[in-house]
Amino acid sequence: MSDREARKRSTLRDVARRSGVSVATVSRVLNAPMRVSQATRERVQSAITELRFFPSAAARAINSGRTRLVGALVPTLDNAIFARFLEALEGGLAERGLSLVVATTNGDPEREAAKAQSLIDCGAEGLVLSGVTRAASFDALVERAQMPVIATSYFDPDYRYPTIGYENGTVARIALSHLIDLGHREIAVLHGPVHNNDRTRARLQGLEPPKNITLCHWETDLSVGGGSAAVNRLLSGRMPTAILCLSDVLATGALYALRRHGIAVPEQTSVMGIDDLPSSAFTRPALTTVRLQVREMGAATAEALADWIEEGHRPEPRDLGPKLIVRETAAPPVAGVNDGRKTRR
Amino acid sequence: MSDREARKRSTLRDVARRSGVSVATVSRVLNAPMRVSQATRERVQSAITELRFFPSAAARAINSGRTRLVGALVPTLDNAIFARFLEALEGGLAERGLSLVVATTNGDPEREAAKAQSLIDCGAEGLVLSGVTRAASFDALVERAQMPVIATSYFDPDYRYPTIGYENGTVARIALSHLIDLGHREIAVLHGPVHNNDRTRARLQGLEPPKNITLCHWETDLSVGGGSAAVNRLLSGRMPTAILCLSDVLATGALYALRRHGIAVPEQTSVMGIDDLPSSAFTRPALTTVRLQVREMGAATAEALADWIEEGHRPEPRDLGPKLIVRETAAPPVAGVNDGRKTRR
DNA sequence: AAGCGTGATAAAACTAGTTACAAGAGTCAA
DNA sequence: TTGACTCTTGTAACTAGTTTTATCACGCTT
Numbered sequence: 001m002s003d004r005e006a007r008k009r010s011t012l013r014d015v016a017r018r019s020g021v022s023v024a025t026v027s028r029v030l031n032a033p034m035r036v037s038q039a040t041r042e043r044v045q046s047a048i049t050e051l052r053f054f055p056s057a058a059a060r061a062i063n064s065g066r067t068r069l070v071g072a073l074v075p076t077l078d079n080a081i082f083a084r085f086l087e088a089l090e091g092g093l094a095e096r097g098l099s100l101v102v103a104t105t106n107g108d109p110e111r112e113a114a115k116a117q118s119l120i121d122c123g124a125e126g127l128v129l130s131g132v133t134r135a136a137s138f139d140a141l142v143e144r145a146q147m148p149v150i151a152t153s154y155f156d157p158d159y160r161y162p163t164i165g166y167e168n169g170t171v172a173r174i175a176l177s178h179l180i181d182l183g184h185r186e187i188a189v190l191h192g193p194v195h196n197n198d199r200t201r202a203r204l205q206g207l208e209p210p211k212n213i214t215l216c217h218w219e220t221d222l223s224v225g226g227g228s229a230a231v232n233r234l235l236s237g238r239m240p241t242a243i244l245c246l247s248d249v250l251a252t253g254a255l256y257a258l259r260r261h262g263i264a265v266p267e268q269t270s271v272m273g274i275d276d277l278p279s280s281a282f283t284r285p286a287l288t289t290v291r292l293q294v295r296e297m298g299a300a301t302a303e304a305l306a307d308w309i310e311e312g313h314r315p316e317p318r319d320l321g322p323k324l325i326v327r328e329t330a331a332p333p334v335a336g337v338n339d340g341r342k343t344r345r
Numbered sequence: 346m347s348d349r350e351a352r353k354r355s356t357l358r359d360v361a362r363r364s365g366v367s368v369a370t371v372s373r374v375l376n377a378p379m380r381v382s383q384a385t386r387e388r389v390q391s392a393i394t395e396l397r398f399f400p401s402a403a404a405r406a407i408n409s410g411r412t413r414l415v416g417a418l419v420p421t422l423d424n425a426i427f428a429r430f431l432e433a434l435e436g437g438l439a440e441r442g443l444s445l446v447v448a449t450t451n452g453d454p455e456r457e458a459a460k461a462q463s464l465i466d467c468g469a470e471g472l473v474l475s476g477v478t479r480a481a482s483f484d485a486l487v488e489r490a491q492m493p494v495i496a497t498s499y500f501d502p503d504y505r506y507p508t509i510g511y512e513n514g515t516v517a518r519i520a521l522s523h524l525i526d527l528g529h530r531e532i533a534v535l536h537g538p539v540h541n542n543d544r545t546r547a548r549l550q551g552l553e554p555p556k557n558i559t560l561c562h563w564e565t566d567l568s569v570g571g572g573s574a575a576v577n578r579l580l581s582g583r584m585p586t587a588i589l590c591l592s593d594v595l596a597t598g599a600l601y602a603l604r605r606h607g608i609a610v611p612e613q614t615s616v617m618g619i620d621d622l623p624s625s626a627f628t629r630p631a632l633t634t635v636r637l638q639v640r641e642m643g644a645a646t647a648e649a650l651a652d653w654i655e656e657g658h659r660p661e662p663r664d665l666g667p668k669l670i671v672r673e674t675a676a677p678p679v680a681g682v683n684d685g686r687k688t689r690r
Numbered sequence: 691a692a693g694c695g696t697g698a699t700a701a702a703a704c705t706a707g708t709t710a711c712a713a714g715a716g717t718c719a720a
Numbered sequence: 721t722t723g724a725c726t727c728t729t730g731t732a733a734c735t736a737g738t739t740t741t742a743t744c745a746c747g748c749t750t
Contacts, residue, residue, distance in 0.1 A: 009491075011735090026737095058403050062705050063738045069467055078429050099463060099464065120399075123402035123403060278570065357707060358707095369729075370729060
């Protein structure tokens with residue numbers, strides 16, 4: 001084997017030269033082997049093996065005009081809800097022969113625009129977004145690229161890109177209504193950062209309480225630790241009869257903190273979450289929550305985006321209806337029980 | 346604007362024609378604007394805008410020979426530990442101008458090989474793997490592609506691909522030793538499925554107990570629910586003084602189940618995990634565990650793989666030392682306490 | 691024996707960019 | 721005035737594949 005051959009990746013031409021045929025024949029061996037005589041095919045095959053040839057993705061892409069790549073922009077992977085969504089999205093895309101490139105934005109629209117650029121630069125044929133807050137530069141980018149874009153975790157039929165998700169306001173309202181129906185009048189609302197999260201903002205906006213209901217809001221980190229910390233803070237003031245957590249991770253943390261302070265759930269305080277993480281059915285007590293159909297959202301997004309890319313059908317916005325999941329952490333308030341609360345430790 | 350122009354994506358040639366310059370000049374406007382006179386540059390820029398031109402990733406890739414794409418093969422995203430790893434990996438790669446394509450394998454080596462093929466087909470320049478169990482077809486693939494490959498979540502300096510991770514046997518041993526040092530002699534070991542998970546197998550193999558120690562193994566789903574279920578099963582038999590969970594999600598589920606049955610931790614049973622998830626510091630009681638430096642693993646993998654791809658330096662295997670994190674769930678066994686266990690509900 | 695269809699293969703055009711090289715114009719110093 | 725130099729731009733080759741068109745040999749008909 002000569003130096004030239006050993007130097008780097010071999011190409012179609014190298015294989016053609018080696019096996020004494022034209023490049024067209026080698027290409028045929030690769031793409032339509034039955035259209036090449038067996039003798040030639042075998043000769044070419046052995047040259048391919050000897051030269052460790054394998055075709056360049058870029059060269060194929062340039063001809064087909066297809067990269068079969070889809071980009072997803074999510075705030076973070078380090079959150080069970082996005083991870084689950086991406087898991088389902090990846091599965092659905094893979095079934096349709098598409099691969100998933102992920103990029104994290106940390107909820108920052110400018111960063112989203114920058115990462116979108118890099119996704120386009122690497123050849124993404126479509127984009128999956130989270131929420132509906134965009135930087136102007138993002139829209140300009142998509143305007144030029146004329147590329148399929150779907151926004152998820154949000155349902156808004158009037159949004160400029162098709163949305164697949166849920167009405168976050170409604171989701172929050174379902175949870176709040178459940179607590180009100182149970183008889184709660186003073187409710188603490190725990191939520192993650194608002195400034196970089198339009199889903200949280202939309203949930204908050206959905207919480208227009210009736211006149212006789214008092215809500216007080218506690219913003220904290222969107223993590224189990226954040227939920228715990230918020231409850232610790234909350235306990236220094238007047239205790240509400242229920243804590244509505246705008247995310248199950250916060251609720252999980254809240255339950256831990258309440259337990260630490262010896263506050264019985266739901267006897268002394270009710271707790272609700274939103275998301276219905278797989279673990280939420282197993283907390284002690286089991287968490288009453290609102291299920292967001294995140295896997296379905298991933299699957300639906302994969303299907304819709306694949307169809308848009310392949311067939312050019314812009315999908316209709318789609319609302320994955322949330323479901324109230326009644327478990328053990330929410331119960332009617334017991335009159336007077338809040339005044340005699342014990343605070344162990 | 347003519348039909349031809351409106352029909353589909355415009356190319357460099359279209360822009361050149363429109364602005365009355367050569368393709369080389371347009372290319373220069375894109376890549377080295379200072380080498381083009383201002384007048385020409387502006388003319389070309391406006392043609393670019395009018396035609397909504399933007400360059401094809403594939404065509405660039407074919408020239409540079411670079412796609413700037415890296416593939417990651419993980420069993421699932423629906424597991425906090427892999428999600429955290431990928432989060433850090435994506436961040437590290439993005440800093441170095443690389444994008445991350447993810448593919449899930451469900452722990453199946455054949456599926457891994459198939460997905461690896463699709464990653465290569467879409468142009469990945471390097472691969473990140475989990476564990477050390479490979480299908481033969483995978484090795485054949487990499488052999489041909491001659492592509493940088495790093496195996497993670499595992500440390501084995503003799504493995505055929507460089508590993509960045511931890512010695513799973515050692516990790517498990519650290520946890521076991523801690524329990525033994527506390528005085529436990531009868532220990533239940535909870536772990537996820539063994540057949541598709543070499544990390545779990547390696548952890549199990551690390552658990553060679555001294556003579557006077559009894560271990561009994563419980564295999565279950567790798568989820569909070571799985572941990573709960575295993576403890577429910579375990580309670581029907583003789584109660585050990587400690588439960589060693591080979592993963593924090595199992596430990597979280599175990600704690601929930603123990604609480605449900607009114608078994609005090611650590612007074613009646615000690616519990617240990619492995620991973621140190623962010624939530625593990627907040628469980629009640631706080632989980633004693635072994636920290637796997639997963640973010641560091643992601644960052645180190647990004648750095649090593651980027652260096653391999655760009656500079657051709659094959660990285661040295663790297664062991665991210667695990668750390669024992671002593672919190673509240675593990676304490677010395679209290680003699681006799683196990684016999685008088687109460688099983689509420 | 692001429693004509694025709696078919697199968698196998700080669701030649702060349704094509705995809706959409708980058709880049710080496712050449713050429714012309716303008717500036718400046720000797 | 722001429723040579724050297726820079727600045728700007730165009731021509732054409734190049735990347736690594738796919739695809740269209742053309743050619744040729746072969747066997748079969750008439």
